[in-house]
Amino acid sequence: MGYSYLENVELEEALRVYADMLQSMGIGIEAEEIKVQDSFGRITSEAVFANISSPHYNASAMDGIALLAKKTYGATETTPVILEEGVDFERVDTGDPLPERFDAVVMIEDVISLERGRVKLISAAAPWQHVRQIGEDICASEMILPSNTKIEAAAIGAMLAGGVLKIKVWKRPLVGLIPTGDEIVSPTDCPREGEIIEFNTSIFSAMLKDWGAAAKVYEIVPDRFPLIKEAVIKAAEECDLVILNAGSSAGREDYSAKAIGEAGKGITHGIAIRPGKPTILGVVNNRPVIGVPGYPVSGIVVMEKIFKKVLESLNYGKLPERKKTKAVLSRKIISSLKYKEFVRMKLGQVDGRFIATPLNRGAGVVTSFVKADGLLEIPMNSEGYEAGQELEIELLKPESEIENTLMVIGSHDPLIDVISDLMRRKYPEEFLSSAHVGSMGGIMAVKRGETHLAGIHLLDEETGQYNASYVKRYLGNDKVLLLKGVKRIQGLMTAAGNPKGIKELGDIAKNGLSYVNRQKGSGTRILLDYLLKKQGISASDLYGYEREEFTHMSVAALVASGSADAGMGIYSAAKAYGLGFIPVCEEAYDFILPERFAELEIVKRFIILLRSEEFRIELERLGGYKLESPGEWPG
């Protein structure tokens, strides 16, 4: 088999050894001849030379008359030169060939017509004026493009102008994708319990397309060794490269490694990166075969950091690299000394600098890659970074998009998604990015200068008032404004129809039902703690008090599935899932806005949208909101 189980080879070393091996085996992409008109975005496999000159004849560059310049020498207003058509000159239009005996063109505007086809000129012409001479643009046999050059639009014109009709380019490598796993099913909108939707090959296909390769997706192969081996052999016969995508179970990569090893030769199994460690590099039928781990986040990282490099090593030229930018880390990141780690980062431009915040590091959370703006690489032998450090981040989105993004970090409410969508519809050049870290998290984000706005709903037990006293207490020395948001109804969410007859919090504790809670620092958690205290219920009597979710929607989803009997949340979340709902109170959900951002165009637009009719309509549809002039400044 050639490799020992799960090594921990350094990434660069693994790639170098593998590339050397592929090269020594003569494995590469072949060239093919294609029509120039079909060559946009392809890569030349050899230099392209012009077949003809452009222009290929001396052409008039103007409408006018063609003549011999020396016949016009000495022409002035007082000593005009008279010329005879057919003898001294001929009429030409732009693009017409210059008759062989002439060497210049005079613009029709400068020609004074006389009778009997004669004309008068009152200034001399210079030889070769207004003539596009042969080869002005391109000379026959000149190189138009060197090898390994990506073909842009103008180059297509230059090649056609040079009489080139077909060129040699590198074939688009065909990549076979084999999904495996007993639990894996093709995309569906109603998977059964225990079924996992297979979407990795769809992600990988898009990435391959972006890199100029073509994808061939095979049927899902169950977790049976002979079938996996057979699938690898078949794909390595039909494709230029093969990706074997393991099921997500811990032992699955063993099957992959063994199948690759038996079908051909395994080179490496286990690379010192996180996520992505169980990657396999091998060769079957003289084709590179790469075992990619099953979790989507690991898969994307392995595609980016390993597969892309393998493609490049196949005489395929250099694929475009992502831009990097400097950003200040908003919070400490800890990393293992044993791995090079890739962390998805949220970036925001606040106060003219990029602030980077690490996202969920779970390998199963594909949405973290949708939310991510950048990727931070933490080297091996590094323990991580401290908050405030300036780091280099690889950008996953255009810098201009991040610069035009409004950051809203704090408590979760679906209304933020409503505004985000309205923003994209009304102001397509602007973006909104939100993170759900709870109300207290929002206050801290303002304090650390990470966000433009923070949504909060914090009940002051003493006054019964919302928000203002918290702002004063935690941000008293910061110049911040409180922007009016909405009133919304909080309550207990239960299964549809409330089958367990829950009337109040006490019923849950009393009847040993299961509860699902929100995270510490969220306004809803603070509300729950207040209610428990008021009603004299101990947290330890509430089964599920420790079960923490980050959004109203997550709580609703767990209640809807029956995994919990109740949870506290807002009406709109309950409505979205068709749940039972016992109203508890009405609360104020407002926005903290540092004064220095109030004049930003993007903030003004956020406020315009808060005040808009479209916003009111959308919130009515969601339900459970009261809009008393949102977007106004209270008092």
Add this chain to the structure above:
Amino acid sequence: MGYSYLENVELEEALRVYADMLQSMGIGIEAEEIKVQDSFGRITSEAVFANISSPHYNASAMDGIALLAKKTYGATETTPVILEEGVDFERVDTGDPLPERFDAVVMIEDVISLERGRVKLISAAAPWQHVRQIGEDICASEMILPSNTKIEAAAIGAMLAGGVLKIKVWKRPLVGLIPTGDEIVSPTDCPREGEIIEFNTSIFSAMLKDWGAAAKVYEIVPDRFPLIKEAVIKAAEECDLVILNAGSSAGREDYSAKAIGEAGKGITHGIAIRPGKPTILGVVNNRPVIGVPGYPVSGIVVMEKIFKKVLESLNYGKLPERKKTKAVLSRKIISSLKYKEFVRMKLGQVDGRFIATPLNRGAGVVTSFVKADGLLEIPMNSEGYEAGQELEIELLKPESEIENTLMVIGSHDPLIDVISDLMRRKYPEEFLSSAHVGSMGGIMAVKRGETHLAGIHLLDEETGQYNASYVKRYLGNDKVLLLKGVKRIQGLMTAAGNPKGIKELGDIAKNGLSYVNRQKGSGTRILLDYLLKKQGISASDLYGYEREEFTHMSVAALVASGSADAGMGIYSAAKAYGLGFIPVCEEAYDFILPERFAELEIVKRFIILLRSEEFRIELERLGGYKLESPGEWPG
């Protein structure tokens, strides 16, 4: 018709008026429903919400046993907890549903098996540990993507994970392209005199593809008004937008303007930009129709600066913008006060800053767009810029490519193309960019710090030696090295077989034959002037002395076509065109290299290639070179 002939409307004004008009007429792109797997790179026309949660059931995140956490409380090495299979726990693999009565998973590694299906645990489990809870990644009804969002690879995964199978995206607008002109012919490698190859629609199709639109190219329409009008009407019925590409003759845009005006409504004809002034904006059959000028450079600028904006104004979202960079202008640029001008620029990174040099401003020179690295916008009412000014340049190539480009400015020799191609083959991350400005131009480029290397061949009349004395005279105070290039044969090129029996320069003057010269400051021009002086021939006796070309190839192309009887140039150019050749002398073509660049990796690679066997083989193929250790330091 609605517009007066050739206005001079400011660009922004013209675009604003046109966009407002299209909007008021309700002209926009429609949405269509497509499969999520086919949506890579498309743009959402409405927000996408999850249909199901992901995971959609509580799933084990490990191989192990599922149990109730509270049954493990208090477990330690000394007080282990014993559990019974089927009663207290069940075995689960990663991805398996968590049985409903349990709330945690213990990894198999932490489970000690006993007999009769019982197990022992020596540490307590926390509730919900190693469980991927419902909605961990996505909650049903949550927004996955807002409207007007470009779909990236990870988003495809997120949508499929959320049970979304189809989504609404903006249709790819279908753009009809109508080429017109009597002289225009489809791409060919043997056009006749007077025929112009039509390649604009191929360039535009590639640009449209890049912008997510589809192109439909119509047959070439001759310059007859009724046919042009008919073609516009047909295309406006079949496509979402129409581009009418005028022939290159001066009056052709009139036909276009009239055709658009009569088929529908003309809005603007004549926009204050250069190139691109005769652009036409109109509406036919509720479809935007744009008249684009015929010269390729004008066409590309109008597509970039006008058509792209029109696309964006059709609720199509914002297309990616080109990055900008700061660069120092190497020479003065003069611009008209009446136009906003777009100038193609060559950029080079020398001494850590970008140097920008304007390229040929001829509207017919499509290769200038292949060579261009950036576009400089000179506003209306500006007379241009002075050398040394720092300007903002829009990048046409990736910044990293320009940073990895070796600049070679100076005398022309085909060997530079040979090295450029070898560079791309051996070091695909590196690029070579050359400009042909003659030997003296090369010396000046070194002096101004615009180039890494300059190729020169300059004969010192007094000593009969090449190059060294010029370097001393012009760059005496600069620290520069002279790198050995090649010896090459200069001579007189004549038609194949030398039908006019030219033996020496004197024959050309004596027999009134026509000559084609090289530009002032080129080594070949200096050689010619030296020979004329030596042979006592006056420049005014040589017909064509004023006819200047910039490369050996251009001279050869003119001689080959019969447009000139002779020209001075190197043997390889004569050989490429199969010309007659009368050797005149052997000269040294060497490279000036500022000392401070000698240690640059890319310069070292250039020298390695100069010394390489591949280079020797290629030059032998070109012919007329003698290689005496090129790439060595003389003396």
